[in-house]
Amino acid sequence: MRWTPGGSSGDVEDRRGQGGGFGGGGMKMGLGGAAILLVLSLLTGKNFFSVVGAGTDAAPGSGPTTDADGNLVPAATTPEEEKLKDFVTFVLNDAQGAWSTIFQQEGRTYERARLVLFRDATQTACGTGQTGMGPFYCPGDNRIYIDLGFYDELRRRFGAPGDFAQAYVITHELGHHVQRLLGTEARVRQAMERNPDQANALSVRLELQADCYSGVWGHAAAQEKTTDGQPVLEQGDVEEGLTAAAAVGDDRIGQMTGQGVHPEAFTHGSSEQRASWFKRGFQSGNPKDCDTFQQ
Numbered sequence: 254m255r256w257t258p259g260g261s262s263g264d265v266e267d268r269r270g271q272g273g274g275f276g277g278g279g280m281k282m283g284l285g286g287a288a289i290l291l292v293l294s295l296l297t298g299k300n301f302f303s304v305v306g307a308g309t310d311a312a313p314g315s316g317p318t319t320d321a322d323g324n325l326v327p328a329a330t331t332p333e334e335e336k337l338k339d340f341v342t343f344v345l346n347d348a349q350g351a352w353s354t355i356f357q358q359e360g361r362t363y364e365r366a367r368l369v370l371f372r373d374a375t376q377t378a379c380g381t382g383q384t385g386m387g388p389f390y391c392p393g394d395n396r397i398y399i400d401l402g403f404y405d406e407l408r409r410r411f412g413a414p415g416d417f418a419q420a421y422v423i424t425h426e427l428g429h430h431v432q433r434l435l436g437t438e439a440r441v442r443q444a445m446e447r448n449p450d451q452a453n454a455l456s457v458r459l460e461l462q463a464d465c466y467s468g469v470w471g472h473a474a475a476q477e478k479t480t481d482g483q484p485v486l487e488q489g490d491v492e493e494g495l496t497a498a499a500a501v502g503d504d505r506i507g508q509m510t511g512q513g514v515h516p517e518a519f520t521h522g523s524s525e526q527r528a529s530w531f532k533r534g535f536q537s538g539n540p541k542d543c544d545t546f547q548q
């Protein structure tokens with residue numbers, strides 16, 4: 254992607270320098286595949302997410318530093334991680350702009366979500382968010398939670414490199430926010446409570462719709478140009494998104510972990526389903542073509 258750093262970070266909350274906490278319960282909506290990272294971390298005793306923040310050049314006692322917006326920059330950060338922060342800020346702004354336009358066209362008002370950067374653990378309205386859960390959206394506080402270390406994991410363990418793959422992660426979670434705004438999330442949660450035996454199947458439909466919504470953003474991004482007139486999307490970007498969507502498919506994860514493939518236990522959909530719903534959203538650009546519940 255061709256992107257410019259320096260966009261407003263008004264919707265980004267940086268909690269990387271803070272400790273964790275405990276909060277109330279609630280339904281977290283994740284990306285899929287993340288529970289296994291927790292298992293792998295426990296099995297090997299290694300935190301798979303600690304890599305990005307591990308190296309620090311900050312001299313002891315150098316004191317807190319602030320960025321251009323006056324936010325506190327945690328000591329243990331790297332130039333790479335700061336660049337990632339700029340990138341997720343850009344994607345969040347870009348995608349929320351696209352959704353505002355889509356909502357306006359429907360005569361609706363889009364309410365912006367916030368994005369929280371954290372390390373290890375943080376308090377959310379959906380209970381304690383942990384790095385090992387992977388990125389997730391909490392409908393209770395309209396926030397997307399991500400430990401940027403996940404991107405290292407996405408590239409190495411899930412074999413999905415590239416900035417568009419990283420954008421897919423953010424825009425999938427933002428898709429859950431759109432589902433909350435449209436009332437889909439509440440309807441599905443009630444249906445799950447009424448029919449617990451359908452909970453997994455309903456979860457798959459919700460997740461595939463979030464993948465399709467990620468594609469809807471991709472469609473909007475494909476029409477955008479940078480300030481110097483270059484297309485925002487580059488050759489290979491869409492393929493990176495498709496690879497990432499497939500990488501977090503339930504069948505792929507079952508194979509990765511040696512647990513086998515059990516479609517009845519799927520909560521996010523197969524690799525093929527995830528990639529194809531992303532593609533459908535990307536080709537159409539219309540969220541009405543993302544009705545995974547009628548399919």
Ligand SMILES: [Zn+2]
Nearest residue numbers: 282283284460
């Ligand atoms: Zn999800």
